[in-house]
Amino acid sequence: MVDTRHEYARVADAYLPVALVVFVLVAGAAGYCLLRWRVREGRDLEPSRRHQNAPLEIAYVAGLAIVVAALLTLTLHVEGREDASARQPALRVDVTAAQWTWTFAYPGTGVVQEPPEDRPTTLVVPAGRTVVFAGRSADVIHDFWVPDVRFQRQLFPDHTEHFDLVFAKPGTYQGICAQFCGLEHQNMHFDVRAVSPAAFARWLARRQAAPA
Amino acid sequence: MSGPAVAPPPEAERPSPAADGGLVARLGSTDHKQIARTAMLAAGAFFLAGGVLALLMRAELARPELQLLSTGDYNALFTVHGSTMIYLFMVPAALALGLYLVPLQVGAPELAAPRAALAGLWLYIAGGAVIYLGFLTQSGPGRATWIGMDPLSEEAYTPGTGMDLWIFGVILATAGSLLLAACILATAMRRRAPGMTLLRMPVFSWTMVATALMVLFAFPVLIVALALLWIDRQYGGVYSGNSGALTYQHLFWFYGHPVVYVMFFPFVGAVAEVFATFSGRRLFGYAFFVGALLLFTSLSMSVWAHHMFTTGQVTNRYFATTSTLLAVPAGVEYFDLIATLWRGRLRLTTPFLFGLGFLLQFLVGGLTGIWVASPPLDYHVNNSYFVVAHFHYTLFGGSLFGLFAALYYWWPKITGHLLHEGLGKVHFWLTVAGGNLTFFPMFFLGQDGMTRRIADYPDRFATLNLLSSIGAGLIAVSVLVFLANVAVSRRRRRPAGPDPWGGQTLEWATDSPPPRLNFIRPLPPVRSYAPLWDLRHEEQRS
Secondary structure, three states, X not given: OOOHHHHHHHHHHHHHHHHHHHHHHHHHHHHHHHHHHEOEOOEOOOOOXXXXXXXXXXXXXXXXXXXXXXXXXXXXXXXXXXHOOOOOOOEEEEEEEEOOEEEEEEOOOOEEEOOOOOOOEEEEEEOOOXXXXXXXXXXXXXXXXXXXXXXXXXXXXXXXEEEEEEOOXXXXXXXXXXXXXOOOHHHOEEXXXXXXXXXXXXXXXXXXXXXX | OOOOOOOOOOHHHOOOHHHHOOHHXXXXXXXXXXXXXXXXXXXXXXXXXXXXXXXXXXXXXXXXXXXXXXXXXXXXXXXXHHHHHHHHHHHHHHHHHHHHHHHHHXXXXXXXXXXXXXXXXHHHHHHHHHHHHHHHOOOOOOOOOOOOOOOOOOOOOOOOHHHHHHHHHHHHHHXXXXXXXXXXXXXXXXXXXXXXXXXXXXXXXXXXXXXXXXXXXXXXXXXXXXXXXHHHHHHOOOOOOOOHHHHHHHHHHHHHOHHXXXXXXXXXXXXXXXXXXXXXXXXXXXXXXXXXXXXXXXXXXXXXXXXXXXXOXXXXXXXXXXXXXXXXXXXXXXXXXXXXXXXXXXXXXXXXXXXXXXXXXXXXXXXXXXXHOOHHHHHHHOOEHHHXXXXXXXXXXXXXXXXXXXXHHHHHHHHOEOOOHHHHHHHHHHHHHHHHHHHHHHHHHHHOOOEOOOOOOXXXXXXXXXXXXXXXXXXXXXXXXXXXXXXXXXXXXXXXXXXXXXXOOHHHHOOOXXXXXXXXXXXXXOOOOOHHHHHHHHHHHO
């Protein structure tokens, strides 16, 4: 079970400080040069004539390579975790994206969540459990994105995409089509309702008994 | 500022390019300088057009819900804005700069294959006109994004002539760019002055060589991909089957990532020249810089599918690795740029300010580029406003600042007179303020879940969007200040002389603007990548 939100934070928490430090170093070095060696009234300078320092550059490249290798190691490690599919997912949901609606089916139960009139479709999932999604588009490319779990996947008309997600805590999250898909792209939303596994089982049973 | 190295020749030996003839003679001239000037003017016009489209979008986005535009119009606007800025502004502007300067920097009297370059210029202008003709069709212009994403761009989902015109226009403009790049490469390879070995070629010319290589490898792929798209729209059966849509993405991004560096390298080269000149030093670490450039060029051909991390259909680990590795050559370039300032004699002119702006603003785009090169991070921010912020920091913060650095630096060479320094500094600070106010809030919008290419958004994004729209207004003002600077400078005509800045490369050894065949006086000896710097220091010694 991989909590993508948590994994995102792990990588981001390593990348952000590195980015900030690099920015401060570059800005600081440029600023220092400006303060120290800018030509002003009554002050002239003889510029240095040294225009290479191979040992320094090689050492610098080595340092840079180490930082890059460290970042890459983390990225590849986390990426491997996120891309691995769970052996025993708790639930499978079939996603169908079409211009400009979402449909969620729960195979084996006969339950299908279709878009109600003028409102986004609701995807109901058990919180804290691994859900495997099998997504497909009926027309152009769409993109299943739930910002709260920091994950998206493009859905194609010609093949089915599989991906696992965990909604760690019960709650309501917004889902968005992230791939531009035509005229009503901006309104192609869905809601995710993550509920306790017990509540999910009750909801599923209720929906099976009374199809919408 | 040190004076010209050699005394100017008598007036009679100085044929003025403007005196060559009328408009037709100018538009049909095979003088590389005239071709480049026309290309720059055209690119400038497309920049203004693309900017107006951006202002319309930011006006719509200033508040939630729809006020000015329909969603259909908005979709056309961002499609044409992106297409304009990339196919019709930044790529041709970068190539035009090379077209003007590479022959001069390598000491050549003329461009190689100037007629091909002239054909390239007019193909490009025709391509731009064809894309914009879409506004006159019933269906409006193309509206399937600057990427022309398939299957959205198929006849069934985006019907109408406008979309076909978009395909033709992009093909024509890209073919034009291809010809321009080929001429630049041939000139740098075959027309260098005696003594100028490859490792004595000025760094800007080196960046143009690397740029031209990427153009030659990547641009034909786009032409083919779009020709196939057109066939698909008419007859079907091309991007179909099991992975047709994915194939289009592969083909497009095989062009679409190298083009990012086509819009970056020439400006990093320009800024390197600017830094060297205004710190009174030769560029530091020239050999490392050129090596980094070539490594960068090779890597740039193997990173395209990082645009496809979220398809689930590419080897993310490979493309994450190649993309993140780009930090190494980029880091070397940054190191050499800063080391050039170290212990220099810094003159804070407008081109130098824009160069510094380039250094820091592009850095934001570069660092966030490392961010999106990590699949776990890209799984969230792909297609969000974070990415919009990221690439605007590279294209606005990077390319545009670099372009203005280049324009302020070489303007005296190209026109013969200086731009106004005071107005230039106002222009610079307005560009910094406007650019950051427009694009920095977008990082937070994307992180918080605002997706791209929407005309309407939830209320919680209202404040940051308003800030961004105000910033866009500031950018518009900054561009007006630049235009005012051009107008003022044209009126007051302060003569620049051959070498107003104390330049280091051969273009400063001839008149401003250079005569038809570039050099009348004998060229100074070329013993390094900074021949005029050498000359000055020899004179000091003797």
